[in-house]
Structure formats: structure tokens, C-alpha cells
Amino acid sequence: MLVAHLDPLASSLFSLMAITSLLLAFVMLGSRWFINYLYAFAAESWVIAALSAAVGFYGNYPELYLIAILTALFRGLVLPYLVWRIIGRLNVAREIREILQPSSLLVVGAVCVVFALAVSYRIGQSLGLAGTVAVLALTIMLSMKLIGFLMLTVRHEALSEILGLLVLENGIFLGAQILVPGMPMLIEIVILFDLLVVVACFGVLVRYLVAHVGSTSSLDLNRLVG
Amino acid sequence: MAGALLLIVMIAPAAAAAGCVLVRVPRVAEGLNLIASLAVCAAAIPLTILSARGPYYYLSEYIIIDIAGAWVILCTAIVYLLASIYSIGYMRLLGEDEKLWGFYALFAGFALTILLSAVMNNAGLYWIAIELTTLVSTFLVGFERAAESIEAAWKYIIIISAGISLALLGTVLFYWCGSFVLGQTYDMTWEALRDAAPKMNPALALLSFFLVLVGYGTKVGLAPMHTWLPDAHSESPAPISAMLSGALLNTAMLGIVRYLAIANAAQNEILARKTLVAFGVLSLIVGALFIVRQNGIKRLMAYSSVEHMGIVALGFGIGGPLGIAGALYHMLNHSLNKSLMFFGAGNAMRSYGSKEIRKIRYLWAYFPMQGALWLAGAVAITGAPPFGLFLSELVILRAGFERGYDWAVYAMAVLLIVIFIGFLNHFRAMYFDTAGAAPEDRPAQISRWCVVPMWLALVPLVVFGVWWPSAMWDHFAAAAHTLTGAAP
Numbered sequence: 001m002l003v004a005h006l007d008p009l010a011s012s013l014f015s016l017m018a019i020t021s022l023l024l025a026f027v028m029l030g031s032r033w034f035i036n037y038l039y040a041f042a043a044e045s046w047v048i049a050a051l052s053a054a055v056g057f058y059g060n061y062p063e064l065y066l067i068a069i070l071t072a073l074f075r076g077l078v079l080p081y082l083v084w085r086i087i088g089r090l091n092v093a094r095e096i097r098e099i100l101q102p103s104s105l106l107v108v109g110a111v112c113v114v115f116a117l118a119v120s121y122r123i124g125q126s127l128g129l130a131g132t133v134a135v136l137a138l139t140i141m142l143s144m145k146l147i148g149f150l151m152l153t154v155r156h157e158a159l160s161e162i163l164g165l166l167v168l169e170n171g172i173f174l175g176a177q178i179l180v181p182g183m184p185m186l187i188e189i190v191i192l193f194d195l196l197v198v199v200a201c202f203g204v205l206v207r208y209l210v211a212h213v214g215s216t217s218s219l220d221l222n223r224l225v226g
Numbered sequence: 227m228a229g230a231l232l233l234i235v236m237i238a239p240a241a242a243a244a245g246c247v248l249v250r251v252p253r254v255a256e257g258l259n260l261i262a263s264l265a266v267c268a269a270a271i272p273l274t275i276l277s278a279r280g281p282y283y284y285l286s287e288y289i290i291i292d293i294a295g296a297w298v299i300l301c302t303a304i305v306y307l308l309a310s311i312y313s314i315g316y317m318r319l320l321g322e323d324e325k326l327w328g329f330y331a332l333f334a335g336f337a338l339t340i341l342l343s344a345v346m347n348n349a350g351l352y353w354i355a356i357e358l359t360t361l362v363s364t365f366l367v368g369f370e371r372a373a374e375s376i377e378a379a380w381k382y383i384i385i386i387s388a389g390i391s392l393a394l395l396g397t398v399l400f401y402w403c404g405s406f407v408l409g410q411t412y413d414m415t416w417e418a419l420r421d422a423a424p425k426m427n428p429a430l431a432l433l434s435f436f437l438v439l440v441g442y443g444t445k446v447g448l449a450p451m452h453t454w455l456p457d458a459h460s461e462s463p464a465p466i467s468a469m470l471s472g473a474l475l476n477t478a479m480l481g482i483v484r485y486l487a488i489a490n491a492a493q494n495e496i497l498a499r500k501t502l503v504a505f506g507v508l509s510l511i512v513g514a515l516f517i518v519r520q521n522g523i524k525r526l527m528a529y530s531s532v533e534h535m536g537i538v539a540l541g542f543g544i545g546g547p548l549g550i551a552g553a554l555y556h557m558l559n560h561s562l563n564k565s566l567m568f569f570g571a572g573n574a575m576r577s578y579g580s581k582e583i584r585k586i587r588y589l590w591a592y593f594p595m596q597g598a599l600w601l602a603g604a605v606a607i608t609g610a611p612p613f614g615l616f617l618s619e620l621v622i623l624r625a626g627f628e629r630g631y632d633w634a635v636y637a638m639a640v641l642l643i644v645i646f647i648g649f650l651n652h653f654r655a656m657y658f659d660t661a662g663a664a665p666e667d668r669p670a671q672i673s674r675w676c677v678v679p680m681w682l683a684l685v686p687l688v689v690f691g692v693w694w695p696s697a698m699w700d701h702f703a704a705a706a707h708t709l710t711g712a713a714p
Contacts, residue, residue, distance in 0.1 A: 119433070126429045127406075145395060152388055161384050168391040176398045182410030183401055187350035191394075194354055198387065201361050205380055208368060212376045221377045224457045226521065 010058040011133045014178055017051040018133075018140045021174055022113070025147045025167055029109045030102045032095045034087050037163045038080055041170070045075035048174050055181050063185050064177070071173070074192050079166065082199045086206050087159060090216055097219060099154045109147050116142035137178035144171025158209060158216040162202045169195060228282045228291055231273040232345065235299060238265040239306075239338040246331035252323045255330035256314045262334055263303075263310035266341070270296075270303035278704050283347065287415055290347035293705040297554050298344040298480050301561040305472035306337045308565045308679040312572070313465035315675025319576050320370070320463070329369055329463075336362045336469060343477050349397050349414045352481055353390070356445060359474055360386045367462040367470075378454075378461035385454040386445060393441025393481075399434035400488070403427060416484050423491035431492035438485045439501060445478035448505045448539055449512035452532045456516070459528035460581065464572025467524060471531040471568065472561035479535065479557070483542050487709050490545075502543030503634050509536025510641040518648035522581050523571045526652060527564065530607055533645060534560045540638060541622040546629050550709060551702035552621030559614035559690060563607045566683035570600030573676050574656075577669035583652050590657045592669055597657065599680045604653045606687055608646040614690035 006014070024044040028037045049072035056064030087093070100108065120138035124130045144167055151164035173191075176183060209216050242262035246255040277296035283289065313333065317326055339362055343355030360383060368379030401414055407422040423431065444451040459467045482502070489498040513533030520526045534556070541553025573596060578586045589597040606613035619642065626635035 123427075123430050123433065127427050141395065145392070148391075149388065152384070158380070165384070165387050165391065168388065169394075172391065172395050172398055175395075179402045180398060180405055180410070182405065182412075183398075184350075184411065184413065187348075187354075187414075190351070190354050194357055197361060198357070201364060201383065205364065205368070205376070205383065208371070208376045209380060212371055213373045218380075221380065223374050223377055224381075224461065226456075226516070226519075226525065 006058065006133065010054070013054055013058075014051065014133050015136055017047050017054065018136055018174060018178065021047045021051075021170070022140050022143060025144050025171075026106060026109055028163065028167060029147055029151065030106050032098070032102060034090075034093055034157070034159050034163075037160065038083055038087065041083075041163055041166060042076055042080040044167075044170055045079070046072060048170060048177065049076060051174065052177050055177050059181050061181050064181060067177075067185065067188055070189065070192055074196060075170070075173075078196060079199055082196075082203060083159070083162065083166075086162070086203050089207065089210065090159065091210075092157060092216065095155055095157055095160060097156060097217070105150065105154060109143075109150060112146035112150060113139070113143040116140075116146060134179060137175045141171050141175030141179075144168070144174070147171075156217045156219050158202075158206050158218070161218070162199065162206075166195075166199075228273060228276045228280065229284055231269040231276070232284070232289070232291060234269040235266050235273065235303070235341055236338065238262040238269075239334040239341070243331045243334040243338065246327045246334065250327040252326035255327040256317075259330040259334050260310045260314065263307040263337070266337070267303040267307040270300045274300045274701075278701055281708065287413065288348055288351060289345050290416070291345060292708050293701065294480060294483060294554070294709055295344045297557070297705065298476050299341055301476050301558050302337065302340050302344065302473040304558075305468055305561050305565050308562075308569075308683055309333075309465035309468045311679045311682070312468070312565075312569050312676055313463070315673040316464055316572055316576070318673070325369075329366070332362055332366050332369075333466070333469075336366060336466075337473070340469075340473050340477050344480060347415045347417075349400065349416065349419065353394055353397050356393075356442070356478060356481065357387075357390055359477070360390065360445075363458075363466070363470065363474065366466045367458045369463055369466070370461070372461075375461040378457040382454045382458040385451075389441050389444025389451055391441070392437050392444075396434045396437030396439075396441055396485075399430065399437065400485075403431050403434060403492075416488070419488045420491050423488050424493070426492045428493045431489060432494045432497060435485055435489035435492075435494065435498055436501065439482060439498075439505070442478045442481045442485075443505060446475050446482065446535050446539070447509075447532050448535060449509040449532060452509065452512065455532060456525045456528040459531065459568075460522055460524035464524075464568050464575070467527070467572070468565040468568040471528070471564045475531065475535050476538075476557050476561065479538055479542070482539075483709060486542060486545075490710070499543050499545060502539055503631060506536040506539035506543055507634055507637050507641075509533065509539065510638060510645075514641045514644045514648065517645050518651075520652065521583055523574060523583050523586060523652075524568070524581055526583065526649070527567050527571050530567070530645075530649065531560075531564060533641075534564070534607075537619060537622060537638070540634060541618075541625065544622065544625045544629050544631050544634070545710075546625055547703050547706040548621055548625035548628060550706040551699065552618050552625055554702055554705055555621065555690075555698075556615065556618035559618050559687060562683045562687050563603055563613070563615060566599070566603040566680050566687075567607055569676060569680050569683075570596070570603060573672045574600070577672055579669075583656060586656045587659060588657075593672075596672065596677050596680070599677070599684055601653060601657065602684055603680070603687075604650060606684075606691075608649050609642055610646070612688065612691040614687045617691060617694060
């Protein structure tokens with residue numbers, strides 16, 4: 001188990017990077033312009049890539065360097081580029097009708113993090129890992145999950161939903177780097193490519209939405225009920 | 227032998243998809259897809275029989291053929307064949323010949339991804355295969371390009387992707403659970419996880435199981451994660467509705483069943499089972515409520531799928547040889563019957579030009595033969611004898627009493643009666659209601675391609691309803707043993 005006996009420097013480095021990416025998720029939660037979401041997402045992916053490399057270095061997993069490069073390339077460059085192209089195709093640049101103000105959304109996000117912490121703390125205790133970076137990784141994994149779902153529920157624009165899904169994935173990927181660095185590479189690489197295909201499909205669907213529905217807001221997707 | 231059959235099952239749809247893309251002639255694409263589905267079906271039947279002697283492993287254990295997986299392949303193959311025959315008649319009605327090659331390429335690809343996920347032996351690859359089924363089928367759901375179908379496709383992909391990401395989290399956490407026992411790097415096969423499960427941390431294993439259950443449960447359409455299902459099923463072309471309902475849902479259920487076996491071994495048996503049973507009962511409740519007050523004919527069928535997946539979840543949740551036998555049997559019966567129902571609904575929709583139940587009237591007078599077929603299917607799907615679903619539901623009820631889930635059994639019985647009344651009431655109105663004005667011109671007749679698969683679905687349903695060979699019973703018993711990991 002890597003996380004159980006880490007030297008303090010490595011463990012604080014991991015914590016720093018994990019917390020930075022959580023903060024970036026909050027940046028996404030607190031902004032309403034698409035382009036800001038996108039920058040935050042790209043930055044988050046770069047932090048995760050750096051984390052992979054750090055885990056590879058301290059945990060002696062050379063294959064994680066490859067994962068780090070691929071993460072930076074795909075999650076940090078290609079995915080944001082694809083999303084950026086989708087933004088260019090839309091005629092809206094921000095969330096227009098909001099259920100919750102960004103400020104109240106941040107508070108709800110904080111509550112989510114507290115909940116995630118409570119769950120991970122219990123799990124960490126039962127595993128005998130209380131106080132290690134594993135608890136933090138689990139907390140961030142779960143709270144990015146909750147924040148992603150929060151974005152999916154309170155935002156209406158197609159683009160916010162796509163980025164919400166990407167935050168969900170980023171959270172899992174980040175946690176996986178710390179908790180299960182030995183996960184077979186095949187799976188990680190396939191998941192990376194899978195993500196590209198997913199975003200490409202979203203791009204096509206957004207184009208259909210614009211062409212056939214005339215709106216990309218889920219508030220206008222109200223034909224099918226009952 | 228089993229390997230060769232599996233190869234046919236995989237290569238036939240892949241070749242058909244490639245052929246459709248290369249040739250791009252609508253009639254050729256139809257033919258290719260039909261031939262592929264025939265080949266898949268012809269290979270799947272012996273594969274199912276052979277699987278009892280298995281499990282067989284291929285490609286350094288990444289591929290497995292076990293009884294449950296082969297059973298799902300059989301269900302998929304049957305629906306694929308029926309839907310391929312049906313779509314020849316149905317898709318010509320849409321009058322979009324120039325786009326048909328794309329439809330059949332996606333159709334064959336969709337079948338391929340479903341078949342593929344049934345044989346994945348690695349939990350991570352299984353997740354990816356399930357994700358692929360979503361991506362391919364989204365474009366089939368939105369194939370008609372109407373505002374409604376694009377809306378359905380968008381809701382489908384967003385809800386499923388969100389749900390399935392929970393399953394990914396659960397998969398990663400299960401890997402973490404296993405890494406305490408098996409070391410940092412190991413192949414996450416179902417067997418490895420199940421063997422490691424007794425030494426896993428029960429709390430973490432339970433959390434992972436719940437995440438996986440909700441994740442794949444979204445794909446299965448268990449309430450309350452079912453919200454995508456009625457939209458996608460009602461807006462896609464009828465053969466795709468049949469595939470979604472009869473093939474796709476089973477494949478996702480297979481994942482839940484495999485994880486359930488792991489959770490059971492990780493000292494979480496009671497809680498894990500009770501949760502699955504609760505999801506099943508909730509799906510039945512939601513299904514019943516929406517069936518009683520439904521306006522759309524295909525949405526009616528979609529909510530009936532929610533109901534039947536609830537019943538299958540109940541069967542697996544209750545467990546034991548009887549529960550698993552009932553659930554597997556119910557999968558097959560539901561696949562056959564729901565194809566029949568969606569074909570009938572597609573025909574009615576096309577002849578009357580409306581999806582609304584109240585606009586479909588005088589079916590009996592206009593379509594005596596096809597109407598009788600569809601009505602027989604409706605009686606079957608509500609669980610009345612002498613059809614297969616009656617038997618499989620009865621087995622699940624018995625299993626519930628045997629394993630102490632009396633409350634679930636009573637709830638299921640009451641809800642099935644409610645559904646019986648509600649569902650058949652809609653059919654009464656469509657067949658015998660004389661209050662509404664008769665349509666002025668006679669509705670359009672439907673080609674024979676659209677009626678033959680209904681016969682093909684109904685005949686085995688009747689046969690399975692009156693005759694349950696003991697070989698099949700042994701097959702299910704063996705399935706129960708391999709799923710729970712006990713020696714037969």
C-alpha cells in the first residue's frame with residue numbers, strides 16, 4: 001500500500017495537488033461564463049497530470065509517467081480544445097437562467113465536501129488509514145463527484161452539463177492515481193480515449209440540438225413528460 | 227468449439243457494420259444486417275448449451291463465457307434477429323433510404339457492443355463496453371432527427387453518462403478493496419474479486435457496491451434512475467426500442483448480478499440483497515403508477531420495461547437457485563415479449579400516424595390478425611397464463627417466500643395486479659372502445675416484414691409457458707452455482 005508509508009514531503013505534495021484540483025472545481029462552481037469553466041477544467045487536468053507524475057516518482061511506478069503525459073495531452077489539451085470548439089458553435093456564452101446564485105452554490109458545494117469528508121473519515125478509520133493522504137484522496141474523489149452532480153442539476157446549458165460530467169471523471173481519475181496507482185495501464189488508457197469519444201459525441205449532439213431543437217438549454221427540453 | 231462460436235457472434239455484426247459503411251446501398255445494408263443477426267442467433271443457441279460445461283476463458287482471461295453471460299448473449303441474439311427482420315419493413319416506411327446504411331451500421335455496432343459487454347471478464351473493460359453501448363445507441367435514439375428524438379437522445383446520454391460515472395467510481399473503489407488482498411497490481415476479473423472478497427473491508431465493499439448498483443442501475447432503468455428510459459424508448463425507431471429494452475437492459479443487469487456475488491462474499495449479503503430488492507419494488511411501484519395513467523403507446527411499453535426490470539432485480543436480489551432461475555428465465559421471456567410489444571406499437575403508430583393511445587382505435591376491426599397477435603402479447607406481458615412470463619414471475623414469487631422476503635412478494639403481487647388492470651385497460655380502449663369517433667379513412671396497412679417477427683416472438687412464449695424442460699432447469703441451477711461461486 002503506497003499511501004500507508006509515504007514520506008512527509010510526498011504526502012504533503014500529493015495533498016497540495018489534490019486540494020488545488022478541488023479548489024479548481026469550486027472555481028467552476030462559482031463562475032457563470034463557459035470560458036472560465038473551461039480554463040478551470042484545463043488547469044485541473046494539468047494538476048492531475050502533475051499528480052500522476054509525482055505518484056509515479058515517489059511510488060516507483062514508471063508507467064505513471066506515460067499516464068501523466070497522456071493526461072496532460074488529452075485531458076489538458078485535446079478535450080479543452082474540443083469543448084472550446086463546441087463553445088464557438090453556440091450562441092450563448094454563459095448560464096442565463098440560474099436556479100442558485102454562484103455564491104449560494106459555493107455554500108452547497110462546501111456542504112458536499114463536509115459530507116464527503118464524513119464518509120471518507122469513517123471508511124479511513126475502518127481501514128486503519130485515518131490521517132493518511134488516502135482519506136484526503138477519497139474525500140476529494142467523493143466531493144468532486146458531488147460537485148459534478150451539483151453542476152449537472154442546477155445548470156441548464158448543454159455545455160455546463162458536459163463540463164459537469166468531465167468534472168465527475170476528473171475526480172475519479174485523481175482519486176485513482178493516489179489510491180490505486182498500480183491499476184493496470186490498459187484500463188486507464190482506454191478510459192482516456194473513451195472520454196475523447198464521449199466528448200466528440202457530445203459535440204455532434206450539441207449541433208443537433210442547435211439545428212433541430214433550436215436551443216441548448218435543458219429548460220427547453222420539455223416535450224417529453226409523463 | 228465455444229471459442230469458434232463466440233468468434234462468429236462477434237465477427238458477424240462487426241462485418242455487417244463495416245459492410246454497411248463500405249457499400250452504402252440501403253437494400254444491401256438491410257441484407258447484411260439480417261444475415262449477421264441470423265449468424266449471431268445460430269451461434270448463440272449452441273453457445274448457451276455449451277456454456278454449462280464452462281466457464282471458458284480467452285485472450286488471457288479478458289474474455290469469459292459463463293452461463294449467465296451466454297444467457298444474456300442468447301437474449302440479445304434473439305432480439306437482434308427479430309429486430310433486424312422487423313426493421314426491414316419498418317425503416318422503409320420512414321422514407322429515408324439515403325440514410326439507411328448509417329442506421330444499419332449503427333444497429334449492427336450496437337448489437338456488437340451489447341454482445342461484447344456480456345463476455346467481458348474484467349470489471350474495468352466491462353464498464354467501457356457498457357459506455358460504448360451508450361455512445362452507439364444515442365445516435366440510434368436520435369435517428370429520426372425530430373426535436374423529440376434529439377431531446378430524448380440528449381437526456382439519454384447525459385443521464386446515463388452521469389450514472390455510469392458512479393459505476394466507474396465504484397469499480398475503482400472495488401479495485402482498491404481488492405488491492406489490500408491481492409497487491410497493488412492485479413487483473414480485476416470477476417473471479418479474482420470474488421475470491422478476494424471475504425478478506426475485503428466490508429464497509430468499503432458496501433460503499434463500492436452501492437455506487438456500482440446505482441451506476442449500472444441507471445442503465446438497467448431501475449427506479450428512481452429510470453427517467454431516461456421512457457424518453458429514449460418512446461422516441462427511437464421501434465426496432466431500436468426493442469433492442470434497448472430486450473437486449474441492453476439485460477446486459478447492464480448482468481453487471482449488477484456479478485457485483486452482487488462479490489458483495490455477498492464480502493460479508494454484506496443481507497444489506498446488498500435488501501437494497502436490490504428495494505430497488506426492484508420501487509421500480510414496480512413507479513411502473514404501475516405510470517402505466518395506469520399513460521397517454522403514449524410506446525411510453526406505456528417503456529414503463530412496462532421499468533416494471534419488468536424491477537421483477538428481474540427482485541429475482542436476483544432474492545437470490546437462491548429459485549430466484550436466479552426465475553430472474554434468468556424472466557429475462558428471456560421479457561426480451562421476446564417486449565420485442566413483440568414494441569413491434570406492435572410501432573405498427574400501430576405507423577398505421578394511425580400517432581403515438582397517442584386515444585388516437586389508436588378500432589384495432590380489432592382494422593387489423594384482425596396482427597391485432598390478435600399484439601393483444602396476446604399484452605396479455606402475456608401482464609403475466610397472465612399460459613405464457614412464459616407467468617411461469618417466471620411465479621418462480622420469483624415462490625423464491626421470495628422461501629427466502630423470507632414475504633413483504634416484497636406481497637408488494638409484487640399487488641402491483642402486478644394493478645399493472646394487469648391498468649395495462650389491459652389501455653388495450654381494451656384501443657380494441658373495443660366505440661365511444662370515440664371512428665377514423666375517417668382506413669389506417670395504412672403494414673408490410674409482412676413487420677408482422678412475421680411478432681409471430682416468431684409469440685410462439686416461443688407460448689411454448690415456454692406450457693413446457694419447461696428439465697434440462698433448462700438444470701441449466702439455471704448451474705448458473706446459480708457459478709454466479710455465487712459455490713461448487714455445483
